[in-house]
Amino acid sequence: LLINIFVLPIAVGGLLHFAGQGVDADTFVLTLPMSQRQEGLTLLVFIGGLSSATGMVIVETIALSTMVCNDLVMPMLLRHNRAALEESKDLSGLLLGIRRGAIVVILLLGYLYFRLAGEAYALVAIGLISFSAVAQFAPALIGGMYWRGGTRGGALAGLSAGFMVWTYTLLLPSFAKSGWLPGDFLMQGFFGVELLRPQQLFGLAGMGEIAHCLFWSFFANIGAYVGVSLLRPPMVAEATQATLFVDALKDTGQGGAVLWRGRAQVSDLQELVGRFLGPARAQSAFAAFARRRGNSDDVTPEADAKLVQFAESLLAGAIGSASARVMVASVAKEEPLSIEEVMHILDEASQLRTYSRELERKSRELTAATLELQAANERLQELDRVKDDIMSSVTHELRTPLTSIRALSELLRDDPKMHLPDRERFLGLIVSETERLTRLINQTLDLAKIESGRADWNGCELDLKEVIEQSIAATSQLMREKEAHVEVDLPDNLPLILADRDRLIQVMLNLLSNAVKFLKQGSGRISVTLGRRADGLEVSVADNGPGIRPEDQQLVFEKFRQVGDTMTAKPSGTGLGLPISRRIVEHFGGQLWVESVPGEGATFRFTLPFAHAQQVEVSPDTAV
Incomplete structure (x- = not known):
């Protein structure tokens, strides 16, 4: 791809210099130096282009001729004239003749297409037409690599359908544009049916001719490949080959061992390879293989599985894998597996x-x-x-x-x-x-024991009203010192709760002493209420102190955090009372929180569940 970067300045320069002059873009590399009267540079570019084009033609024709020889001609000869091939001692001349003939035919076909349709297309357009044809192999190739359900019939059907659509939508229009087919074929479609216009097939317009061809050819190719494969289940041989091919790159843990049961002589294999590669080359290859395995040339007359596979790979490079497998099978007698x-x-x-x-x-x-x-x-x-x-x-x-x-x-x-x-x-x-x-x-x-789970809990059924009254009595001296007024609302006959009496007294003492601490001398008021909820009892301790700002209402439950008036001294205390109280309440299945409006006091509330589930029902006259 990087080499194509050098094409861009030539293309831009040609478009700017030859704007509106009808100069073929494929010739910009020659016409630009010619227009500037640079004969030496023009000659150098021509020689370089000729060398590049010649090299490309040589490489492509050799590759195509090898494919034709290995995958078309040799399998046909083995099928129809196998006996004559087996009798021949040296087949290298036959292979060379087939490939040379294929090169001549390929060059003639390429030249024929250029004379018929090439003048109407740029070089890049001809390459894209070829690319569209080669792309038809992609569905069967990718499907064969990753899908075990693909079959030989499905692959052939897909390739046939794809090439038919490619021929109709791209190859025939190239002949029509060159004048070898009627122009009405492009405008009116096959038999005058507009839906069959080759470059607007079934009314699909707005796409380039290459994209249009690839869309419909892939649609037909993939559809036929998948449809035929699903309609006709693969045979046993096809399923086995598909599994081996799909799983070829998986590690089986067997070190790449080859499963093969048969008998073959080393001399027979070497003679077979020599027919196609020449005796000297075959002998050299077998000797090198023996040295790589650490063996001498004549250790054993019988070939093992690895040597058979090596011989087949040598032949595959000359006549193709399918033909190589057939030829190896002619000298290697494979033994069938027994039931055991x-x-x-x-x-x-x-x-x-x-x-x-x-x-x-x-x-x-x-x-x-x-x-x-x-x-x-x-x-x-x-x-x-x-x-x-x-x-x-x-x-x-x-x-x-x-x-x-x-x-x-x-x-x-x-x-x-x-x-x-x-x-x-x-x-x-x-x-x-x-x-x-x-x-x-x-x-x-105490807090460390609670957080570590080592605290002692003496849970029992108790009356929460008695706990509150005992706590108020214990803090009465503090309230008298502050001259605080206490209001109590504690209904009778409320359900029992399951908790630790001493721990709940500790909670109430923390809440009451905390409320007294922030009261003004002589004007303080504390309200303690006990009520019933749907799932338990609720206790509230309210005061008319300075209150707590909203951003501080969660901080008061953190360890060693105290919140007070910033204009006054820090409140007395340890900053652990409220954190301990919340953990005690939560241990018995309740919740502890604060509600406050700055300047109007604060209300601390906590809930505890009933001791028995049957007490959950709430009567309207006792519900809070």
Whole structure:
């Protein structure tokens, strides 16, 4: 493709220089230097073009003559005059004569087509017509490589249909444009039927003649190939050959061993090859093959399967694979397989299939185990990350009370004559910071146990109203210090829940103390309600404090996160109460969340399911 890049400037220059002059584009490479009176360059280009064209003609005619000899003439001679060929000692002259005759015929046919239709087409157009003809082999070739259902009859039908359409839509119009067929054939169609116009077949217009031909020829080719193959199932021989050909590139695990049972003499094979290649060349090829295998020339008079295959490949290069197989079969006497050997081969195939399935099963199990290990590793990494986060947060939170205790202790040590009221105040602060430190350590350990699944849970049926009343009584002193007003709405005869009493008291104490902490002195109000839902009970603790901004309502449930008024000091506490409370509630199948409007207070709600499924039914007078 890269060599065609040099054609572009010549084509552009020719179109610009000879615009409207009717100069054939195929001659731009000569007419451009001629127009500039560059005789030397013109002669050089002519010699180069002549050399290139001659070389192309030589290569193509040799290739085509070899195909004609190997795949057309020799199979016909073997079929109709095989005895004479077997008696002949040297067939190389016959092969040479056939190929020379084929070269002459091919050149004459090419020249004849050029004289008949070539003058009406550019060189590229003639090449595209040939390409369209060669493309008809593609469906059968690709189908034979990948489809076991293709048959010989289907391939022949497809090729016949494709070439017929190619002849009608492309070859005959080229003769009509050259004047060798009536022009009405192109305009009015076959027998005057416009739907049969060769370049607008069945009314398909708007396409180039090459694209139009390829569309209809492939349609007929593929349709006939698939249709005939499906209508006529392949014979046993065809199915076997198709399977071997389709699976030819698959690794069978047998190291490419050749399955062949027969007897052939090395001398017979060498003599057979010598008839077509010449005795000297045959002897040299067999000797080289023996040296490659590490054998001497006369180790054994009998040929093995590999040598037979080698001889067949040598002949295939001279007379084609089909003819080579026939000629080798004439000197190699193949022995049929017995029933016992066939059964043995089938048993081995069955064992291989079973082994393959076992390998597939083990492979799937290994893949599943790998995925499980991967998931476990990810969980361990997540736990390790959580551990590092907790250690970092705990270290940070421990530093504050320890710093306060140390500073206050140093003040007491450095001033032994400190006034008694100041000393008592400092000692009280030390005790307060120590209690805070103890709470922090206890809550950290408690949270670690819950997250690791090692916490102790004493689940039992209990009355949630009693838990709430006990929690309110425990925080009454805090509420009196804040002068807070408490409103309680706790209905009687509500269903029992299944939970840990001490853990629920811990949740209520966290919510109540958290509400008291943000109340204003003397004007605070706390409302505690208990209600029934369709699937359980709901508890709410509301206050009239500063509230929580929407962007902070999820942060309050994160470890060591505290949210307060930015204009005031940081709220007292550890930042672990709400995270612990949420995990306790979720452990017993409930949910804990917050609802708040900044400036109007906050409401923390949590739900817990009933202890028994039959208690799910809700009466209208008790539902929230």
